[in-house]
Amino acid sequence: MNTLTPSHADHHLLIRGGSIVDGTGKPRYQADIRIVGDRIAEIGMDLPVSGAAVHQAHGQIVSPGFIDAHTHDDQALLSTPEMLPKISQGVTTVIIGNCGISLAPLVHANAPSPLSLLGGTDKHIYPTMRSYVEAVRAAGPAINAAALVGHSTLRVSAMADPYGATSDAELAAMCALLEEAMAAGAAGFSSGLYYPTNSAATIDEVVALATIASKAGGIYATHMRSEFEDILEAMDEAFATGRRADIPVILSHHKCAGHANWGRTVQTLAKIDDARREQRVALDAYPYIAGSTVLDSNYVDDITDIMVTWSSSHPEMTGRYLGAIAAEWRCTQKEACDQLQPGGGCYFQMCEEDVQRVLSYPHTMIGSDGLPHDQHPHPRLWGTFPRVLGHYSRDLGLFSLEEAVRRMTGLPAAEFRLRDRGLLAPGKFADLVVFDPARIKDRATFEAPLQTADGIDLVIVNGQVSYESKTGVTARRSGRFLSRHGADVHK
Structure with a gap:
C-alpha cells in the first residue's frame, strides 16, 4: 500500500x-x-x-474516530474541554451550531430560549465566529469541532424583535455576520424554523442566508418547521431552499413525532429519495424514541410522556415525569410545565419502528443531539454511538458493523466536507x-x-x-x- x-x-x-x-x-x-x-x-x-x-x-x-453529525456542544468545548461524554464513546469530531442555535456570532446578556440550551442565558459573548474560534483554540478541547452558524443566533443578534418579520437592514446585518463566519471557516448555516426565534422567517430570508453559505462552499442543515402532521410540507420548504440557494441540505434529527404521525417515515423517506434525484440531501438521526429540548407548554399534549431534564424554578423535579408532577401538584400538565419554567425535557414522541426505519436508511448519519448542560440529560449525550454499534447493529442486525461505522465516519466527513477525515488510509488524519x-x-439510561x-x-x-x-x-x-x-x- x-x-x-x-x-x-x-x-x-x-x-x-x-x-x-x-x-x-x-x-x-x-x-x-x-x-x-x-x-x-x-x-x-x-x-x-x-x-x-x-x-x-x-x-x-x-x-475512524466517530463524527457526531448533530450536537449542541458549542459551550461544552470551552467549559469542559475534556469532552468526556463524547470521547468516551469514540467521538473524535463534533458538528456544533445545529438547529439554528450557535454560540457565535452574538453578544447578549440574556439570550432567549432556545439559545439558552447552550449552557445559560449569559454565554453569548462572541461577536464574530473568529472570536469564538480563538476561544476554542485557547480552551484546547480533547476532540475536533466544525461549526454551523445558527439562524436564531443571527436573528437575535441583528433584530430588535427576533419573533417578527425581518427588515431589509436587519437581513443585511445577518448576511454580513454570516459572511464573516464563513470567512472564519464555518462549515455552513443551520436553521431551527420550529423555534419561536426563527419561525417568523420566510423562505426568502432563509434562501438569502443559505445562498451566502453556498457561495462560500458550505452546507445547510435544518430543524424544519414541523416534524409532526405538517412534516411533508416542511420537507418541501427545506428542499426548495436547497434548490434555490444551490446548497446541500441536511435534515436534522429526522423523525415523525407525535402519536398521530407514527408510521409516516415510509412517506418521508420516499420523499427524500425523490428529492435526491435532483439535489444533494442527507439526514441525521439518534437511536432513541425520545427527543429533548426546552420545556414548553405548547409541546404538552397529555399523551406524550415528558421527563424533566432541568428546571431553574424547581430543580428538585429534575429526572421526574411531568404527569407525576402534575398529579402531585393537582394541576394540569400544561400548568405544571408553566410552573417549571425555565426548563428542559425529554419527550417520548416517536415509535421504535420509525426509529429503526430511519436508522436503516443508507443516507442517514448518526448524530446525538445531546444537551450537555442539562442537569439530568437525555442518555443520547453519553450513549448514542455505542448504542448504534451494540444494540442496533450487533444485537438487532439492523445493518452490518461496517455499515454502522460508515454512517458515523465516512458519510458525515463527506457531507460536511471534512478534509482527510472519516476514513482510514495513508495520508488521512x-x-x-x-x-x-x-x-x-451504551450504559447511559433515562434513569441514570x-x-x-x-x-x-x-x-x-x-x-x-x-x-x-x-x-x-x-x-x-x-x-x-x-x-x-x-x-x-x-x-
Missing part, C-alpha cells in the same frame, strides 16, 4: 493486529496501522515495530477508535444518564492517544477547530 515516510517523524505509534473497518462500508480486514505525527503513515500486515509505541488490538475493531465489537454497549459506555478501549485524536478505558481522558488534549478552508486551527 502507499505509505508516508515515518523515519524522521517525532511521533510514532503502531496499532497492531486489529480488524480494520475503514469507514467506506467495505468489509473489514486484518492489518497494522502506523501513525506518524497527526497522520496515518502506513497500513499493512506485520509492520516493523522498531522505535514504535505499540498498542495491541488483537480481537478488536480499529475504525489519525483520528481512530479501537473497540471490542462483542462488548461495545451520566455513564460511560462499555467496550471503547482507545481513542486517538490527531495522532495523540486521547482516551483510554482504564485511565480516561489523557493529559494531552489535541482537538482542533476544523475550518472549512482545510487549515485546521490548533495550538
Whole structure:
C-alpha cells in the first residue's frame, strides 16, 4: 500500500493486529496501522515495530474516530474541554451550531430560549465566529469541532424583535455576520424554523442566508418547521431552499413525532429519495424514541410522556415525569410545565419502528443531539454511538458493523466536507477508535444518564492517544477547530 515516510517523524505509534473497518462500508480486514505525527503513515500486515509505541488490538475493531453529525456542544468545548461524554464513546469530531442555535456570532446578556440550551442565558459573548474560534483554540478541547452558524443566533443578534418579520437592514446585518463566519471557516448555516426565534422567517430570508453559505462552499442543515402532521410540507420548504440557494441540505434529527404521525417515515423517506434525484440531501438521526429540548407548554399534549431534564424554578423535579408532577401538584400538565419554567425535557414522541426505519436508511448519519448542560440529560449525550454499534447493529442486525461505522465516519466527513477525515488510509488524519465489537454497549439510561459506555478501549485524536478505558481522558488534549478552508486551527 502507499505509505508516508515515518523515519524522521517525532511521533510514532503502531496499532497492531486489529480488524480494520475503514469507514467506506467495505468489509473489514486484518492489518497494522502506523501513525506518524497527526497522520496515518502506513497500513499493512506485520509492520516493523522498531522505535514504535505499540498498542495491541488483537480481537478488536480499529475504525475512524466517530463524527457526531448533530450536537449542541458549542459551550461544552470551552467549559469542559475534556469532552468526556463524547470521547468516551469514540467521538473524535463534533458538528456544533445545529438547529439554528450557535454560540457565535452574538453578544447578549440574556439570550432567549432556545439559545439558552447552550449552557445559560449569559454565554453569548462572541461577536464574530473568529472570536469564538480563538476561544476554542485557547480552551484546547480533547476532540475536533466544525461549526454551523445558527439562524436564531443571527436573528437575535441583528433584530430588535427576533419573533417578527425581518427588515431589509436587519437581513443585511445577518448576511454580513454570516459572511464573516464563513470567512472564519464555518462549515455552513443551520436553521431551527420550529423555534419561536426563527419561525417568523420566510423562505426568502432563509434562501438569502443559505445562498451566502453556498457561495462560500458550505452546507445547510435544518430543524424544519414541523416534524409532526405538517412534516411533508416542511420537507418541501427545506428542499426548495436547497434548490434555490444551490446548497446541500441536511435534515436534522429526522423523525415523525407525535402519536398521530407514527408510521409516516415510509412517506418521508420516499420523499427524500425523490428529492435526491435532483439535489444533494442527507439526514441525521439518534437511536432513541425520545427527543429533548426546552420545556414548553405548547409541546404538552397529555399523551406524550415528558421527563424533566432541568428546571431553574424547581430543580428538585429534575429526572421526574411531568404527569407525576402534575398529579402531585393537582394541576394540569400544561400548568405544571408553566410552573417549571425555565426548563428542559425529554419527550417520548416517536415509535421504535420509525426509529429503526430511519436508522436503516443508507443516507442517514448518526448524530446525538445531546444537551450537555442539562442537569439530568437525555442518555443520547453519553450513549448514542455505542448504542448504534451494540444494540442496533450487533444485537438487532439492523445493518452490518461496517455499515454502522460508515454512517458515523465516512458519510458525515463527506457531507460536511471534512478534509482527510472519516476514513482510514495513508495520508488521512489519525483520528481512530479501537473497540471490542462483542462488548461495545451504551450504559447511559433515562434513569441514570451520566455513564460511560462499555467496550471503547482507545481513542486517538490527531495522532495523540486521547482516551483510554482504564485511565480516561489523557493529559494531552489535541482537538482542533476544523475550518472549512482545510487549515485546521490548533495550538
